[in-house]
Amino acid sequence: MLGLKKKNKSSLLSILPEVRGKYLCNEMMSKHTWFGVGGPAEVMYYPEDDDDLSWFLKAKPYNLPICIIGGGSNLLVRDGGIPGVVIKLDSKFYKKWQISEGEITCGAGMRNSQLKKILLENKLGGLEFLTSIPGHLGGAVRTNAGCFGKELKDVLIGATIINGNGEVKNIPAKDLSLSYRHSLFPDDWIITSLTLKVNAQEPEITQKILDEYKQYRMNTQPHNVKTAGSTFKNPEGLRAWELIKKSGCAELEINGAKVSDKHCNFLVNTGNATAADIENLGEEIIKKVKENTSITLEWEVKKMGIAK
Numbered sequence: 574m575l576g577l578k579k580k581n582k583s584s585l586l587s588i589l590p591e592v593r594g595k596y597l598c599n600e601m602m603s604k605h606t607w608f609g610v611g612g613p614a615e616v617m618y619y620p621e622d623d624d625d626l627s628w629f630l631k632a633k634p635y636n637l638p639i640c641i642i643g644g645g646s647n648l649l650v651r652d653g654g655i656p657g658v659v660i661k662l663d664s665k666f667y668k669k670w671q672i673s674e675g676e677i678t679c680g681a682g683m684r685n686s687q688l689k690k691i692l693l694e695n696k697l698g699g700l701e702f703l704t705s706i707p708g709h710l711g712g713a714v715r716t717n718a719g720c721f722g723k724e725l726k727d728v729l730i731g732a733t734i735i736n737g738n739g740e741v742k743n744i745p746a747k748d749l750s751l752s753y754r755h756s757l758f759p760d761d762w763i764i765t766s767l768t769l770k771v772n773a774q775e776p777e778i779t780q781k782i783l784d785e786y787k788q789y790r791m792n793t794q795p796h797n798v799k800t801a802g803s804t805f806k807n808p809e810g811l812r813a814w815e816l817i818k819k820s821g822c823a824e825l826e827i828n829g830a831k832v833s834d835k836h837c838n839f840l841v842n843t844g845n846a847t848a849a850d851i852e853n854l855g856e857e858i859i860k861k862v863k864e865n866t867s868i869t870l871e872w873e874v875k876k877m878g879i880a881k
């Protein structure tokens with residue numbers, strides 16, 4: 574049976590393979606991004622498991638555009654939406670985890686924050702920094718997520734991927750070429766699970782670290798707002814927020830897309846801003862910072878899809 578929920582049926586569906594997972598037509602990406610913006614994905618596909626995903630990738634039309642999203646916490650999806658198929662790993666299969674000696678293997682669809690309970694209940698430590706970063710573990714690999722002096726590459730042992738031909742491969746961490754908020758592996762690789770280093774640690778110590786990290790974020794970053802975190806990468810040896818402030822951008826606003834009062838490198842959708850408003854605000858900041866400091870800021874937020 575074609576695992577299908579129809580909203581407004583897309584003609585694309587008629588050429589997609591039958592899967593055990595679920596297809597959704599014209600699914601609004603605004604429901605899947607922390608910014609709360611983004612037009613429709615022509616088709617969204619939730620694979621049931623690796624076999625289902627692998628079958629889909631082998632049987633799909635050769636030139637079908639596909640992309641993968643995680644928790645949407647680092648995405649700016651444009652208002653015209655995403656043509657083709659957007660894949661999201663959200664079934665139970667992608668949230669499974671298993672601990673063995675000094676390591677934990679987790680499905681890529683697991684939220685980073687879910688690791689808190691696992692660390693505490695199993696007397697483990699080493700991943701506290703990761704639990705404080707929004708999003709899913711697959712996204713954390715792609716972005717080499719990091720904070721509090723640690724990044725994913727410091728704890729990653731390896732990952733399982735499925736490539737564009739539907740082949741499953743185990744890849745050691747070094748071959749994913751992770752660097753500051755960046756990874757260098759083929760665009761058609763989908764991370765489906767990953768193995769991370771952990772160490773034995775009393776829950777009281779883990780909880781203390783978690784509390785410190787939480788408090789730091791509460792004090793320094795906006796919360797309960799629509800944002801995608803740091804908008805721009807820190808240029809080598811510099812801080813993006815300082816450059817933004819110095820360039821007179823701290824109070825910039827375009828139709829409800831605004832520079833956060835609490836952290837200049839966070840852009841916030843204060844209400845009904847569109848993706849175009851947020852992107853235009855970001856580009857305005859890049860222009861002003863360039864004029865004032867000669868430095869070109871680079872987007873950390875990933876832009877996807879087409880303009881309206």
Ligand SMILES: Cc1cc2nc3c(=O)[nH]c(=O)nc-3n(C[C@H](O)[C@H](O)[C@H](O)COP(=O)(O)OP(=O)(O)OC[C@H]3O[C@@H](n4cnc5c(N)ncnc54)[C@H](O)[C@@H]3O)c2cc1C
Pocket residue numbers: 607640641642643644645646647648662681706707708709710711712713714715716717718719720754762763764765800801802803875
């Ligand atoms: C309030 C806030 C605070 C934040 N603080 C931090 C921070 O301290 N440090 C930090 O590094 N980031 C931070 N971020 C940014 C964001 O949380 C991270 O970049 C996160 O790792 C993105 O994961 P995600 O699952 O949401 O990925 P998404 O935003 O959905 O996608 C990000 C990229 O990963 C790719 N991707 C997603 N899943 C997979 C997969 N399974 N296989 C292959 N590619 C995949 C997508 O195609 C896309 O290119 C913050 C964001 C917010 C909103």
